[in-house]
Amino acid sequence: xxxxxxxxxxxxxxxxxxxxxxxxxxxxxxxxxxxxxxxxxxxxxxxxxxxxxxxxxxxxxxxxxxxxxxxxxxxxxxxxxxxxxxxxxxxxxxxxxxxxxxxxxxxxxxxxxxxxxxxxxxxxxxxxxxxxxxxxxxxxxxxxxxxxxxxxxxxxxxxxxxxxxxxxxxxxxxxxxxxxxxxxxxxxxxxxxxxxxxxxxxxxxxxxxxxxxxxxxxxxxxxxxxxxxxxxxxxxxxxxxxxxxxxxxxxxxxxxxxxxxxxxxxxxxxxxxxxxxxxxxxxxxxxxxxxxxxxxxxxxxxxxxxxxxxxxxxxxxxxxxxxxxxxxxxxxxxxxxxx
Amino acid sequence: xxxxxxxxxxxxxxxxxxxxxxxxxxxxxxxxxxxxxxxxxxxxxxxxxxxxxxxxxxxxxxxxxxxxxxxxxxxxxxxxxxxxxxxxxxxxxxxxxxxxxxxxxxxxxxxxxxxxxxxxxxxxxxxxxxxxxxxxxxxxxxxxxxxxxxxxxxxxxxxxxxxxxxxxxxxxxxxxxxxxxxxxxxxxxxxxxxxxxxxxxxxxxxxxxxxxxxxxxxxxxxxxxxxxxxxxxxxxxxxxxxxxxxxxxxxxxxxxxxxxxxxxxxxxxxxxxxxxxxxxxxxxxxxxxxxxxxxxxxxxxxxxxxxxxxxxxxxxxxxxxxxxxxxxxxxxxxxxxxx
DNA sequence: CTGTTAGCGCATTCAA
DNA sequence: TTGAATGCGCTAACAG
Numbered sequence: 116x117x118x119x120x121x122x123x124x125x126x127x128x129x130x131x132x133x134x135x136x137x138x139x140x141x142x143x144x145x146x147x148x149x150x151x152x153x154x155x156x157x158x159x160x161x162x163x164x165x166x167x168x169x170x171x172x173x174x175x176x177x178x179x180x181x182x183x184x185x186x187x188x189x190x191x192x193x194x195x196x197x198x199x200x201x202x203x204x205x206x207x208x209x210x211x212x213x214x215x216x217x218x219x220x221x222x223x224x225x226x227x228x229x230x231x232x233x234x235x236x237x238x239x240x241x242x243x244x245x246x247x248x249x250x251x252x253x254x255x256x257x258x259x260x261x262x263x264x265x266x267x268x269x270x271x272x273x274x275x276x277x278x279x280x281x282x283x284x285x286x287x288x289x290x291x292x293x294x295x296x297x298x299x300x301x302x303x304x305x306x307x308x309x310x311x312x313x314x315x316x317x318x319x320x321x322x323x324x325x326x327x328x329x330x331x332x333x334x335x336x337x338x339x340x341x342x343x344x345x346x347x348x349x350x351x352x353x354x355x356x357x358x359x360x361x362x363x364x365x366x367x368x369x370x371x372x373x374x375x376x377x378x379x380x381x382x383x384x385x386x387x388x389x390x391x392x393x394x395x396x397x398x399x400x401x402x403x404x405x406x407x408x409x410x411x412x413x414x415x416x417x418x419x420x421x422x423x424x425x426x427x428x429x430x431x432x433x434x435x436x437x438x439x440x441x442x443x444x445x446x447x448x449x450x451x452x453x454x
Numbered sequence: 455x456x457x458x459x460x461x462x463x464x465x466x467x468x469x470x471x472x473x474x475x476x477x478x479x480x481x482x483x484x485x486x487x488x489x490x491x492x493x494x495x496x497x498x499x500x501x502x503x504x505x506x507x508x509x510x511x512x513x514x515x516x517x518x519x520x521x522x523x524x525x526x527x528x529x530x531x532x533x534x535x536x537x538x539x540x541x542x543x544x545x546x547x548x549x550x551x552x553x554x555x556x557x558x559x560x561x562x563x564x565x566x567x568x569x570x571x572x573x574x575x576x577x578x579x580x581x582x583x584x585x586x587x588x589x590x591x592x593x594x595x596x597x598x599x600x601x602x603x604x605x606x607x608x609x610x611x612x613x614x615x616x617x618x619x620x621x622x623x624x625x626x627x628x629x630x631x632x633x634x635x636x637x638x639x640x641x642x643x644x645x646x647x648x649x650x651x652x653x654x655x656x657x658x659x660x661x662x663x664x665x666x667x668x669x670x671x672x673x674x675x676x677x678x679x680x681x682x683x684x685x686x687x688x689x690x691x692x693x694x695x696x697x698x699x700x701x702x703x704x705x706x707x708x709x710x711x712x713x714x715x716x717x718x719x720x721x722x723x724x725x726x727x728x729x730x731x732x733x734x735x736x737x738x739x740x741x742x743x744x745x746x747x748x749x750x751x752x753x754x755x756x757x758x759x760x761x762x763x764x765x766x767x768x769x770x771x772x773x774x775x776x777x778x779x780x781x782x783x784x785x786x787x788x789x790x791x792x793x
Numbered sequence: 794c795t796g797t798t799a800g801c802g803c804a805t806t807c808a809a
Numbered sequence: 810t811t812g813a814a815t816g817c818g819c820t821a822a823c824a825g
Contacts, residue, residue, distance in 0.1 A: 117569065129812080131813085132811070132813075132814095138804095141804075142805095142810085143810065144811085145810060162567065162568055162569065163802080165803095167802025167803035169803090169817095170817050171803045171805080172804070185524075185530040185531075191525055194524060195524055207546060208549060210537060210549055230501065230503075231504055459819065468796080472795060483794075503817090503818050504819095510821080511801080511821095512801065795824100796823105796824090799821090799822080799823090800819105800822100801819090809810105
């Protein structure tokens with residue numbers, strides 16, 4: 116039913132090899148013949164069949180993306196970035212979700228074993244050594260986003276720098292008592308981003324000659340109740356913080372809640388900065404750290420496609436560190452002067 | 455590099471046709487030869503190359519999913535359901551996002567024209583007639599989820615029934631003043647689910663001999679401020695509702711907020727039911743309408759695969775209506791007796 | 794029951 | 810610069 120290069124060749128009065136050459140610029144073609152071929156393609160509305168192409172080239176044209184969660188906004192934003200490039204390329208994007216380490220292992224094993232993919236993009240997941248070995252054995256071009264391994268290409272975010280920037284901004288505003296509520300730390304799957312942020316937080320405090328106070332750091336799940344209580348605990352300290360930095364925008368919403376219950380106005384009674392600049396952060400006008408998530412997804416695919424087209428590239432993986440910036444909105448201000 | 459049926463055939467001492475037969479059960483094979491083939495496959499760790507298979511069958515092995523948004527939890531839940539089946543099948547899932555009608559048009563056009571897909575799954579999107587015509591022209595097996603068109607297969611949710619159930623439950627509890635805050639209605643892309651819900655709401659009220667009061671119905675965006683104000687307006691009426699039904703869990707959270715500001719306890723001062731039973735609803739213990747979203751995605755793929763395998767099926771599309779049920783949690787109770 | 798052969802649509806090599 | 814022939818891995822039709 117569908118029309119093939121043979122039809123085009125016949126129509127243009129040339130051989131199929133020539134049509135293919137025109138299609139791929141794989142060898143010189145005289146202008147006259149090229150015109151004829153182009154015309155024939157247009158007249159027939161010919162579209163090359165990717166399956167044939169793939170078979171002949173021994174490729175699948177499929178890029179697999181492994182994502183830890185679909186209900187986490189930052190991840191889906193990143194995914195949208197990836198999709199935006201894939202749509203224009205010759206690749207299809209095949210999606211896999213791995214919520215746990217064992218799921219990830221299984222997916223990785225299946226995917227690699229079946230050999231149906233040309234490339235692999237992994238989001239925010241700290242791979243085990245055996246995972247990495249498997250990937251390298253199969254020689255599948257791979258890019259990590261939001262995670263790092265010396266033997267693989269990666270696109271990372273400088274979380275420590277982000278934390279430093281946030282703290283410095285608060286210090287410059289005059290804050291001295293700065294707390295950090297981090298998300299519950301499940302290192303099993305994730306890359307230790309929280310650890311890096313905590314380091315940056317401590318470092319910036321020290322630079323400002325402030326001591327990181329154990330009381331001012333806590334971690335908890337982002338459930339409504341849990342995080343609200345953490346915040347309440349912080350705000351009820353004898354010497355409560357005047358500013359709080361926090362991992363996720365959900366956390367912020369719950370902190371806002373806790374503050375309201377205590378009749379604090381935000382700001383100036385309390386300043387808040389989130390590490391997630393999502394839709395929610397924009398809607399609630401939160402000062403937040405912009406991580407260029409969409410962009411990281413886009414660049415991930417671009418890099419991957421480049422690697423796929425450049426065999427042997429696996430041997431010298433590159434790490435791209437993406438910039439991070441603070442978006443100042445309405446949840447930060449100078450602290451209240453002591454009453 | 456990779457191993458093929460020829461290798462298996464040689465190893466088992468049979469012809470490739472026999473290997474293929476064993477692989478696909480496409481024709482009878484004696485037990486002895488089957489054993490030999492199976493053994494050879496295992497020893498060699500052979501996995502059939504899907505590209506070869508597809509080329510030979512003239513299929514692509516790809517199912518495209520068009521989703522209106524990736525930041526909307528109900529949609530991603532549905533997507534997860536779809537992915538759960540796809541992983542076990544021979545198909546790959548290719549994802550496309552269409553946030554507007556024009557985007558959807560473009561995607562549809564591109565996708566159909568390229569002819570790289572075997573099937574199409576469309577989430578919560580009211581297609582235009584020209585969209586439907588295009589789909590039927592290309593004869594691409596298609597399933598709609600959360601939307602309906604007489605000429606296409608569809609899996610729908612009975613939103614009117616859901617609304618009736620919710621209202622009846624409230625009426626049985628003793629509520630007489632029941633309001634409905636709906637999401638901002640953008641009919642351009644979506645299926646008129648809100649309309650159906652509104653109808654169900656009115657119908658159930660009438661069955662209970664209650665008049666739908668215009669004051670008790672409003673719609674607004676789910677932005678924090680907007681929806682909070684809508685709720686406040688409702689609660690400040692001379693004769694405020696004792697129960698509110700609402701479209702999304704985000705809306706509920708904002709209503710809770712408004713209620714708290716007015717020092718209302720939920721319940722019993724106010725009862726609330728949401729039409730979205732998401733993670734958030736579970737965390738906040740909301741009484742909600744369970745829509746089996748995951749399940750709808752799963753069934754969508756299953757149905758689509760069935761249609762693909764059954765040529766000519768497009769001519770008599772079937773509509774599957776999924777059940778909906780009320781999950782009773784902690785935001786509903788008998789209304790306060792008049793003070 | 795089973796081996797052999799002929800394509801599927803394309804890229805590519807080999808001749809011309 | 811170009812046409813024709815070969816093969817990618819597989820399924821299906823054909824011939825035993």
